Amino acid sequence: MPKIIYLSMVFLISGLGADLTVASAPNEDSSMGGSDESTGLYGYLINYFQSSLNFRNQQFSRPTFGDALLLRLKGDWRPEQNLRFHMEFSYQSNVGNQNPYLLYERLGIAGFSQSDFPLEDFNQRLFFDHVWGMASFGDFDLQFGKFPVAWGTGYVFNPTARVAFPPFLDMVTEDTPGTMALLPSYALSNRFSIEAYLAFQDKTQKKTAYQEDSDIKNLPYGIKLNGIAGAFDISLSWIREVLYNDLDTRPLDAVLTQAGMAYIQGIVANQAMAELLAAGDTVTVLEMFKQGALAQLLADLPRHPYYKRSYFAGFDFAGAIGDCGVYGEFVLRLPRDNRDKKFVLKNYRTADNLEMCLGFDYRISAVEVDTRMEYYYQGSGAKNKKDYNLMTILSGEKLVNARNYSFLMLEKTVKDFHKFNLAFFTNLDDGSFAVLPGYSYSPYNNFDITVGAFILGGSRGSEFDGRYTLYGVKEIDLMENLWPYLRLKISF
């Protein structure tokens, strides 16, 4: 039998967990369509409806509701054999408990009143997420534009992916966010390649623009060597991460002391002015004002010392041991001094600067269940739950608070169009957990219905308990512990 027919079917069994569906009508004689199948528009629409409520002391709280709508329109063009263009346009609308501003309001960090900005739309947005081109010259490829720089072999965590925030426990977003960058790559052979990126946005991809954005030292970059050794793919990398974070993560006492000192200095200055005015010395007060204003005008442009640069040495691998897929990803944050001038080893602890994930996947043939297990270690995480800092999560500096996590997923497909999932995500340090049961049904070729829930639990103040103590003084119930949802997806 011709090899191509054998191999044509490999994809059927490759364990992709692909979102494939049931056709509504026979179409066996359909042709393959146009002459260039890689050109065209396609995409999907997802509607995600979620309720959130608390279950505590054997009672349910009053639920909240919200809805997220995501349209993703994708386009591919290949004007010549060695040229590619790809774009992904998004329309996203979030209302009710799916709107992040509600969370900010609940935390008291919204920072402004939405009604002060009547022209601003806090519910929906339109944007191009991926817009990129690629030109190939022999074994050299140059990708440019806004595209996902998705390094790493992990499924849930990717310590070597350090240019954008990945979607995390997110049932709506399916695509890795794009980053403005250049990415040249060169394949030295079928077993070795080198690639690098130079990005033009810090990891937050913030909406504000500061002069420091144009400073070359604030451009993230990464270099990676890829190789194949036996049954394993391996990579070595060097990465500079740049993160803009102006959220105040200091202890509350330090924040209040600084604010108090500024307040006192203001009172003293005002008192001195008031005394001069009371003595009838208006000229001196006016002169002091002018000098102060002039000093401000002549001063250097304002600085924004909120750019954090970190350097990482990375290693990742993926391969198989017997019928078990194994993978791992490691980065070590290198000891750079505060002025970003040199590397210093003083007081450096490897355990605090290591980030890694290790995982495996395996199919239990007897019951036709696919399993995946992943362990994640974050050396910079908090050792104790009282040290959790919500601001580092909101700022994107970290995905999770603690040091040790595990992820376990089981998946079973029945008669091709019923899929059952069960995932456990556990904070191994404080014992809190998220359980994610789900069931998907595909009644048509391009339509999926999923029902499921997030079930969160843990001791008071643990990561997934939902009750956070802000600055150690104020407890807020940040998130409910039961989120049933309905997800509808149509692909086109």
Place this chain on the structure above:
Amino acid sequence: MQYTGRFLRGLMIVLVAISASAEDEALTIIRKVDEMGKTSSSSAKMSMLTYPYVGDNSNFREMKVLAYGKGEDNSYMEFITPKSIQGLRILSLSGDQWVYFPSTGRVRKIAAKSKDQTVQGVGGDFTYEDLGGGNMEESYSFKILKSDAKSWTLEGTPKKESSYSKVVITILKENYQTPKIEYYTAADGHKKDLLIEEYKMISGRQMPTRMTMLNLIKQSKTVVIMHDAEYDVPLDDKYFNPMRFYK
């Protein structure tokens, strides 16, 4: 007794000789079958339809792929439908597999799977072993079960570890085409039938363009239809390079 002993030895020699001759003939036939399917490279667009219930032709899933093949063991595939995974690419090189997921921009290496694993997550009735590549001669020892005016029926027993206890192949004498292959396992007996239902003249040779795998235990089937196939065509090397097949 002496006479009887000589007779038996002689009979055994004759039987062994006949058997060896039969095996030689089976080997010659299967080599011819292998040769018929051998190509240096290939390009095709294909549809694959999986039916969870063999008697219900209204319920099936359809996938379309652009596929390139090179040598015995190398293939590249790009999904065209379903739309949810359009652009997904799979490279298979001598048993190793890499998958490019366009939504995440990530290439993942896929672990080897157990040989008897069937179509996972997607459905289908082909196992890794069915698709495992290599030629028939390397995989099985054959003997002729039956021969009539139109066809031979060969039985193959696995030479190496296999999920099948035997295969039975029908080969047409006229053109060495294989309209049917039966698969047997120790546990289930006669488990599956592969039916090659259509051949077309492509690139100067008769090649199968439609086949169905029937799973007699699960009562399901999978149909593969070839469109626009070409053989021994020049292909860009990048499609078979794990470092840049997704570029």
